Amino acid sequence: xxxxxxxxxxxxxxYLFRRPWLTVRCEDMLLxxxxxxxxxxxxxxxxxVNTIAITKDGQFVxxxxxxxxxxxxxxxxxxxxxxxxxxxxxxxxxxxxxxxEKETGKSIW
Numbered sequence: 001x002x003x004x005x006x007x008x009x010x011x012x013x014x015y016l017f018r019r020p021w022l023t024v025r026c027e028d029m030l031l032x033x034x035x036x037x038x039x040x041x042x043x044x045x046x047x048x049v050n051t052i053a054i055t056k057d058g059q060f061v062x063x064x065x066x067x068x069x070x071x072x073x074x075x076x077x078x079x080x081x082x083x084x085x086x087x088x089x090x091x092x093x094x095x096x097x098x099x100x101e102k103e104t105g106k107s108i109w
Contacts, residue, residue, distance in 0.1 A: 006032050021046065050077045 011028040023044040029037040053061035062075040 008032070052077060 009030040011030055013025055013027045015023065015025045017024040025042050025044070027040045027042060029040045031037065055061060062077075064073050064075055066073050067076070
């Protein structure tokens with residue numbers, strides 16, 4: 001089967017939730033083999049960059065955070081969406097976040 005014939009067809013699409021950090025849409029899809037998926041959910045996210053702070057002696061810096069979605073505390077990798085704005089260099093944004101977390105133990109979202 002040719003690549004173009006493998007594409008799913010969107011019968012209809014509607015947005016269920018829109019925020020700057022997450023968009024959710026539901027699509028009614030028709031597959032090349034004839035199967036029909038009336039509710040196919042798609043999550044859209046803005047571009048982001050994950051960063052890891054490393055001390056001068058080679059230690060990784062992480063901040064424990066409570067995550068309501070999984071109902072437990074974890075040690076996530078720091079992600080910065082603002083970094084991708086052309087007018088703000090990554091070193092400025094990440095440096096501010098790392099410095100604040102190191103000093104206060106809190107993230108500055």
